[in-house]
Amino acid sequence: MDLLDQIYNAGVVGAGGAGFPTHVKLNCKVEYLILNGSECEPLIATDKYLMRTKAAEIIETLERIAGMIEAKKIVIGLKQKYTTEIDCLKSAIKELKSKIELHCLDNFYPAGDEQILVYEITGKTIPPAGIPLHVGAVVSNVGTVVNIHEALYGNPVISSYVSVLGEVSNPRILKVPIGTPILNCIEKAGGATLNDYSIILGGPMMGKILNKSELEHSVITKTNGAIIIVPDNHYLVNRDKISIEHIINRAKSACIQCSYCTEFCPRYLIGHPLQPHKIMRAIALSEYDDSIKAAQLCCECGVCELYACPMGLSPRQVNIYIKNELREKGYRYKNTGNEFYVREVRENRKIPTKRLMARVDVTKYSGQKLEELKEIFVSTVKIPLRQHIGKSATSLVNVGDIVEKGQLIGSVEKGELGANVHASINGKVVEVSECVVIQSENMEVEV
Template sequence: MDLLEKIREAGIIGAGGAGFPTHVKLNCKVEYFIVNGLECEPLLASDKFMMRNYSDEILQATEEIGKAIGAQHVVIGLKEEYEEEIKALKNSILKFNSKVKLHLSRAFYPAGDEQILVYEITGKTIPPGGIPLNVGAVVSNSGTVFNVFEAMHNKSVTYKFVTVIGEVNIPSILKVPIGTTVKECLEKCGGTTIKDYMIIMGGPMMGRKMKKEDIDTRVIKKTDGGIIAIPKDHYLAQKENMTIEHMKNQAKSACIQCHFCTDMCPRNLIGHPLNPHKIMRNIALEQLDNEATKQALICCECGVCELYACPMGLSPKRINVYLKGKLRDRGVKWQNVNNAVSANVFREYRKVPTDRLVARLGLSKYKRQRLQEEEEVKPAEVRIPLRQGIGAEASPIVKVNDVVEQGQLIGMVEEGKMGSNVHASISGVVSEISDSIVIKAI
């Protein structure tokens, strides 16, 4: 069985993003293979933990992937402030006499954005709406690469390392079986320090907000890397409750066309024709059927415009998300007029320092929290969704009352279809099958 087949069998998808099936992504030949270890979002530390503690595994898998896709340049990207992680990876490079290179980046946001990382390493701008393959590169998250190492040794994806931080009694990096509830993760961390809180699944900039009432039903999937508990009245929580009509009215009454949202837009700075200030003007004037509005389709939703750049506290990112939905409903797709794009000459001076961003978000006290590491959650029951990322839902291949072992294949995606296989994350008895498979521990 070759490497791609092992990856497909193991059910590996992008561990740090939308969950694109890895066996599909790596079915190519490229000049650059880039491992993303920059942990794009502030506060999260799962990738750092893995690079520090599993550097040998990550390096060996990086080498194998590089060979499989014929990459002339194999690079692991991480932040220059990650001193322990850099030391661990350098030791592994020496140990295996590896030709893998390290790319050290300043701590800015969003340094871990796939397109930003490709530009930093290759000097090439991916065309708007394009993917790294368009410039001869493939990018995989360090957690994904670790899962490839596991697959090389016939182990499937059954757990995630998850950073649990914020208003919790014992901030931790947990080893969590797929399908475990958020509630159990919080309980493993000694519960929350406050009664009224909101959960962010992922990072504070791009993560999805979740009400306290939903922690019983929301489960950890292959793409989850962080759980942040913040007060219910926190600025980020209040902003999430704003309606689209309120955002439109704010744009009409308060957008001063200062241009800061565009000046600091990471995608605009690498040359993409994305001008959030023009989109805000159009939404204010209700002139939505023009070329400037279509630029919303190439927004990466990083949130710099909304949570850092705008002096008026407006919502360009959420306006873009709203417009994306409207445009897609009408079947409108982005079309490049010119693929020859170049970065803004002021880009180096407009990078957003991560520490300053965290302070602006009112989250500095969480950045100082010390994390316990590798505490393992042992749930009595897991509910494993049959769709874990992009693509088709897996079809169950077990029945209610079947006894299954951890790592056993329980849901399969038909060969040739986009999607990922699903495996039992604990040993036990199948008690329910719907769009998820429920397993009760014996």
């Protein structure tokens, strides 16, 4: 069986983003294979943990992938400050006589944005609305490569590595079965230290904010790598509560057209025609000219609203609103230029992570030392049949079926954009809807 089939069978999807099916992404021939090890968002430590503890597996797997896609250069992009991880990777490279290179980056945000990383490593700007393939590159996340390594041995994706930190008693990294309730993860990290809390699923800049009642129905999927528990009145939680109507009204009344949002926008700085201040002006004046179409180029990194804007406005939310409107109308951004030039000021506009953390009020969690891995076992999992971009998997099980850990319970055809789904625990299927709920006969156990 070839590697692409093994990846497809195992249901591997991008572990760090929206969950693009990996067997589709790697069905290409490119010059560069890039491992994104720069853990873009502040506080998250999952990829660092994997690079420290699974360096040899990562190097070996990257070599296998590069062989398949005929990549001539294999580069791991990570931050210069990750000295332990750099040492681990260097020893694995030496031991395995690999030619993989490390590209060390400063500690800035968003170093791990795929387009920024590709520019940093190759010196090429991906065209607006394009993907790394357009400049001969493919980018994989660390968790994805670890899952591909498992796939080489016939092991499907049935667990996620998750950093749990913030307002918990024992911040730590957990390995949890897919479909585990998030509340169980919080409990396994010693429980929340506050009564009134919300969580950020993902990083502080781009993560999804969930309040306690939303949490009751939320589970870990293949794309989750971090849970940050914050007070219910945290700055980021309060911002998340503002309605889009209010955001647009504030854009109309308070935007001073200083253009800082544009001057710091990472996509603008690599040469894309995205100028959020013009979009804010267009929405304020209700003049929907061509400038608003560039909202589709926004990667939602949050720099404009959480770092740049002196008025506390939300260009990112405005862009999301416009993107949704344009999508509903069936409009897709069309790239009209051929070459894109990085703005000269870019180097001086990189945002230091330390300063960013202070702006979004998470500095107090940056000193937390995450305890090493704890693998947890749970008695019930709720496994979504769609944890990825594309088509939902079709359930292969019925209520009452007994399933084994690793068994295929949802499938997609190989040529389709989607991913297979597997049982993450042994047990009985008690519900089949958009999710498959499996209940173990045993009580919850842990090691």
